[in-house]
Amino acid sequence: MLAGKERLGVGLIGTGFMGRAHSNAFRQVGQFFQSPYRLELAAVCSRSADKAAAFAENWGYATHETDWRRMIERADIDIIDIASPNDTHAEIAIAAAKAGKMVLCEKPLGRNTAESRAMTEAVETAGVANMVWYNYRRAPAVTLAKQLIADGGLGRIFHYRAKFLQDWTISPDVPQGGTATWRLDAEVAGSGVTGDLLAHSVDLALWLNGGIDEVSAATETFIKERVHSLTGARTEVKIDDASLVIARFANGALGNFEATRYARGHKALHTFEINGERGSIAWDLHNLHLLEFFDHGDKSGLRGWRTLHITDSDHPYMKNWWVPGLQIGYEHTFIHQVADFLAGLGGSLGGPSEVPTFREALATDLVTEAVLNSAAERRWTKVAAA
Ligand SMILES: NC(=O)c1ccc[n+]([C@@H]2O[C@H](COP(=O)([O-])OP(=O)(O)OC[C@H]3O[C@@H](n4cnc5c(N)ncnc54)[C@H](O)[C@@H]3O)[C@@H](O)[C@H]2O)c1
Numbered sequence: 001m002l003a004g005k006e007r008l009g010v011g012l013i014g015t016g017f018m019g020r021a022h023s024n025a026f027r028q029v030g031q032f033f034q035s036p037y038r039l040e041l042a043a044v045c046s047r048s049a050d051k052a053a054a055f056a057e058n059w060g061y062a063t064h065e066t067d068w069r070r071m072i073e074r075a076d077i078d079i080i081d082i083a084s085p086n087d088t089h090a091e092i093a094i095a096a097a098k099a100g101k102m103v104l105c106e107k108p109l110g111r112n113t114a115e116s117r118a119m120t121e122a123v124e125t126a127g128v129a130n131m132v133w134y135n136y137r138r139a140p141a142v143t144l145a146k147q148l149i150a151d152g153g154l155g156r157i158f159h160y161r162a163k164f165l166q167d168w169t170i171s172p173d174v175p176q177g178g179t180a181t182w183r184l185d186a187e188v189a190g191s192g193v194t195g196d197l198l199a200h201s202v203d204l205a206l207w208l209n210g211g212i213d214e215v216s217a218a219t220e221t222f223i224k225e226r227v228h229s230l231t232g233a234r235t236e237v238k239i240d241d242a243s244l245v246i247a248r249f250a251n252g253a254l255g256n257f258e259a260t261r262y263a264r265g266h267k268a269l270h271t272f273e274i275n276g277e278r279g280s281i282a283w284d285l286h287n288l289h290l291l292e293f294f295d296h297g298d299k300s301g302l303r304g305w306r307t308l309h310i311t312d313s314d315h316p317y318m319k320n321w322w323v324p325g326l327q328i329g330y331e332h333t334f335i336h337q338v339a340d341f342l343a344g345l346g347g348s349l350g351g352p353s354e355v356p357t358f359r360e361a362l363a364t365d366l367v368t369e370a371v372l373n374s375a376a377e378r379r380w381t382k383v384a385a386a
Pocket residue numbers: 013014015016017018019045046047068083084085086088106107108133134135179180196
């Protein structure tokens with residue numbers, strides 16, 4: 001079976017939303033993308049043995065563990081994949097890097113930039129391949145946007161505007177903390193929507209339009225106290241519920257960003273629009289296979305926004321899928337990310353990765369930290385260098 005391919009054992013930590021998305025990607029990537037590597041689902045880790053065993057059976061992991069430290073000790077595991085809440089990322093990633101494992105980590109990298117920096121230094125000192133799951137870069141329409149900008153199709157960029165809107169925490173009865181609502185507990189999550197949702201918009205912005213020099217932001221916590229799931233006590237809410245940002249990019253463009261969990265009616269409205277001298281583009285996660293494009297070079301009188309259906313074989317990633325006209329979805333962004341990670345290994349273990357590295361994710365966390373500081377201090381704030 002798959003003779004000649006180098007085996008890479010995967011150890012997944014976390015069996016929730018992202019554990020499922022990553023497992024699906026690990027299982028499918030080898031069928032659709034050629035690589036000198038063969039991923040083997042060696043082990044999955046959850047604190048509950050029953051959950052871990054059921055997950056292993058459902059997704060095809062050979063074994064299961066209840067302590068992530070055991071995964072790091074195992075010689076049959078080459079890649080540690082961290083899909084557990086934010087407060088676990090730093091300790092696991094640093095231990096995995098020291099043990100010489102490749103490390104894949106969910107975003108945000110750390111709960112704060114001290115953690116993110118320590119994690120980045122750990123993987124770089126150990127010289128291990130590393131990747132952070134900023135998967136939206138790998139929607140084919142977003143990758144095409146990147147190519148269009150790099151080719152000068154938009155000319156000089158003036159404006160970058162982005163939103164990530166949800167509505168699931170509006171009720172004061174939603175608790176904070178615990179298994180289901182750890183995102184509302186600052187101890188576990190680090191921050192609120194700024195690290196959770198805005199981070200995705202910032203990652204795309206840095207990738208598509210380059211560095212951000214400074215930000216001015218306002219954040220709000222609309223519901224000040226919630227019951228804590230673990231203690232049952234009403235406790236102060238320390239995360240930000242909404243985050244509004246204006247930004248100056250190094251290339252002179254102005255940016256504005258909005259992230260909230262209080263936009264009634266919106267579940268995951270993740271969008272960007274970029275306006276340049278020669279044209280504009282817009283993308284929306286709800287229609288992730290479409291890219292809106294306005295080309296000022298079109299013949300006068302026939303100019304207008306056009307909708308590109310990103311399903312042709314010459315569109316990014318699409319030759320690996322179905323026939324032109326048939327679209328793909330959310331889960332494919334994760335499959336593409338694994339395919340790019342394997343391609344970035346360059347045929348030898350431990351080689352450089354071409355996907356979002358820990359250092360790139362640190363750059364995003366430095367922007368989100370500047371956002372939180374700016375909002376707290378009510379002033380423009382410089383973004384530190386990664
Ligand atoms: N890339 C994206 O678009 C995206 C989307 C959602 C979440 N995330 C990130 O992924 C991570 C996980 O989020 P989620 O939505 O999957 O959360 P989740 O609550 O659905 O799942 C978290 C899992 O981690 C397990 N876990 C917690 N502590 C553990 C420990 N010490 N050892 C082993 N397992 C442990 C939990 O039991 C659960 O199975 C977070 O960092 C989050 O920010 C990223």
